[in-house]
Amino acid sequence: MNLYSSKEMTDLLERHNFFFKKNLGQNFLMNESIAARIADASFETVPKSGKKSLAIEIGPGAGSLTLQLAKRFDSVLALEIDPHLIGVLDESLADESNVKVVQADALAYDFSKVLRDYPEHSIAVCSNLPYYITSEIIMRLLESALPITSITVLIQKEAAVRLTSKPGSEQYGAITAAVGFYASSEKLFTVGPGNFIPRPKVDSAVLRLTPYGEPAVKVQDQELFFKLIRAAFGNRRKTLSNALSSALKVCYSKEHILKMLDLAEIDPNRRGETLSLEEYAKISDAFTNSR
Numbered sequence: 001m002n003l004y005s006s007k008e009m010t011d012l013l014e015r016h017n018f019f020f021k022k023n024l025g026q027n028f029l030m031n032e033s034i035a036a037r038i039a040d041a042s043f044e045t046v047p048k049s050g051k052k053s054l055a056i057e058i059g060p061g062a063g064s065l066t067l068q069l070a071k072r073f074d075s076v077l078a079l080e081i082d083p084h085l086i087g088v089l090d091e092s093l094a095d096e097s098n099v100k101v102v103q104a105d106a107l108a109y110d111f112s113k114v115l116r117d118y119p120e121h122s123i124a125v126c127s128n129l130p131y132y133i134t135s136e137i138i139m140r141l142l143e144s145a146l147p148i149t150s151i152t153v154l155i156q157k158e159a160a161v162r163l164t165s166k167p168g169s170e171q172y173g174a175i176t177a178a179v180g181f182y183a184s185s186e187k188l189f190t191v192g193p194g195n196f197i198p199r200p201k202v203d204s205a206v207l208r209l210t211p212y213g214e215p216a217v218k219v220q221d222q223e224l225f226f227k228l229i230r231a232a233f234g235n236r237r238k239t240l241s242n243a244l245s246s247a248l249k250v251c252y253s254k255e256h257i258l259k260m261l262d263l264a265e266i267d268p269n270r271r272g273e274t275l276s277l278e279e280y281a282k283i284s285d286a287f288t289n290s291r
Contacts, residue, residue, distance in 0.1 A: 003063060004030055026082070037206070046124055055126050056079070063093050066089075122147075135175045150211075153207050156205075157203040163175065164176075221284060232273075239268060241269070
């Protein structure tokens with residue numbers, strides 16, 4: 001079976017009475033060379049230390065990327081939310097003995113199972129992610145206890161640009177800062193709409209995140225740190241002091257917020273998207289130390 005042939009893919013899906021669901025963001029990659037490049041980008045981050053390697057794939061679809069991962073990794077764990085695709089995957093991956101398909105929602109999946117089922121494995125995540133869960137699933141993975149070497153994902157190009165943007169740019173947002181706290185990011189290459197079935201309306205891009213051993217900055221209260229970031233970006237048109245005052249008025253007075261910004265040596269008239277992680281850390285610690 002050739003999963004990269006439109007006819008054979010269509011025949012496979014028809015045999016299993018499968019229909020694409022827009023609410024699940026289903027766009028299957030059909031280009032073999034691109035699937036191979038994505039798998040290579042993921043596998044090259046795995047340490048060649050003698051450990052076995054595991055690829056976690058979220059949303060395998062019909063298995064076009066899964067096949068490439070199976071050629072490189074010792075094991076592949078594919079999480080598929082759509083029960084109607086399990087039969088499709090059973091057929092398309094019938095010859096891949098190192099692939100385990102689990103019908104599960106990755107946003108609710110207990111990733112601690114991976115540590116029990118695949119002990120002492122080097123773990124990488126590699127997926128053609130549905131656009132609608134991109135930010136949420138990336139953060140869930142970064143905040144998990146999994147010792148992930150990299151997260152290589154095919155996502156909407158706009159999202160990739162946002163996640164790799166720098167402070168001060170128009171695309172820099174709360175999710176950029178949150179991801180940057182845990183990992184470095186790089187956009188590897190762009191993938192056009194013609195490489196998918198059905199064809200999406202926008203370009204896609206391959207993004208690779210490499211988790212840090214420790215967070216990018218040290219903060220005394222991580223929950224408060226992220227709360228301040230969300231508050232600052234929740235009102236992008238406002239100055240930092242006004243944005244924080246608006247979002248945190250139940251907890252802090254405007255005067256207190258101004259005092260904390262002064263202690264952190266941050267101009268209250270700046271806007272949230274211009275601040276670096278280090279500057280947010282200084283503000284967060286100023287609040288923490290004032291308690």
